Amino acid sequence: MTKRLSQNQELDLAQRLSRWRLNPISPAELAELLPQVSDPCLALTIGERLGMSGPEGFSVLAELSTTMGITRPLIRALGLSHHPSACTQLLEWLPQANELEAEVLQALSCWGNRVDIEIITAALSAPGREHRLAGLALLTFRCRSLTASTLVQLVQPLLDDIRSDVVIASIKVLQRRDDPTVLDAIKSCIHSESLPGVAESAILALGCIETEASCLALLELLNPLRGTALEENIIRQLHAQQRHRQLVQSKLQERT
Numbered sequence: 001m002t003k004r005l006s007q008n009q010e011l012d013l014a015q016r017l018s019r020w021r022l023n024p025i026s027p028a029e030l031a032e033l034l035p036q037v038s039d040p041c042l043a044l045t046i047g048e049r050l051g052m053s054g055p056e057g058f059s060v061l062a063e064l065s066t067t068m069g070i071t072r073p074l075i076r077a078l079g080l081s082h083h084p085s086a087c088t089q090l091l092e093w094l095p096q097a098n099e100l101e102a103e104v105l106q107a108l109s110c111w112g113n114r115v116d117i118e119i120i121t122a123a124l125s126a127p128g129r130e131h132r133l134a135g136l137a138l139l140t141f142r143c144r145s146l147t148a149s150t151l152v153q154l155v156q157p158l159l160d161d162i163r164s165d166v167v168i169a170s171i172k173v174l175q176r177r178d179d180p181t182v183l184d185a186i187k188s189c190i191h192s193e194s195l196p197g198v199a200e201s202a203i204l205a206l207g208c209i210e211t212e213a214s215c216l217a218l219l220e221l222l223n224p225l226r227g228t229a230l231e232e233n234i235i236r237q238l239h240a241q242q243r244h245r246q247l248v249q250s251k252l253q254e255r256t
Contacts, residue, residue: 028060113142124136136155139173
């Protein structure tokens with residue numbers, strides 16, 4: 001049975017970790033200490049340090065993954081390591097992750113191109129907030145390889161989520177593409193009854209796309225939103241469209 005650190009020893013270790021830059025702890029020592037730690041926050045901190053310790057630390061991290069199995073600190077460490085073998089380990093853990101599934105998906109977020117689209121689709125379809133956000137992070141890497149219609153089909157249900165951060169993250173994924181179906185999906189989020197921050201994020205997304213079609217989409221929203229705070233946001237984005245300044249000015253003049 002692994003010997004556990006006392007409370008005082010954990011406090012001393014926490015202080016050592018807070019002075020990391022002045023007195024770094026080697027990956028080997030961190031790996032030895034991790035199984036002895038009871039405090040979950042301290043264990044996560046050790047996992048973060050191991051994950052950021054580079055190639056030197058990954059060898060001990062791989063050994064810990066074998067001896068300790070799936071734990072929150074090791075999931076965090078593998079996700080931060082960016083080592084190709086870390087992705088393999090996380091994918092092996094995923095089917096047995098149970099309540100840690102969302103955390104494994106989040107840790108995989110930098111390897112979206114290596115994760116099967118079925119896994120991403122399942123994450124997007126799950127009701128949980130963390131699953132959906134992890135699925136969107138993974139989907140970011142597939143934006144250019146999917147057709148616009150497929151991308152919208154995957155993201156559309158999340159635009160109706162009751163949580164603002166999920167909808168806003170969905171909009172940020174969509175704004176990576178310039179296509180009529182994508183613009184329509186983003187535009188549908190802009191109305192006076194949108195969740196807090198959603199309409200503003202969608203207006204910013206159209207402004208960031210910065211094509212003639214996205215400018216026209218913003219212009220089409222001016223009259224329906226006349227006299228609202230959103231109208232001011234739209235005008236601000238239109239004035240920022242340097243590449244389409246002439247188009248914007250002529251349309252705004254027609255409006256007045």
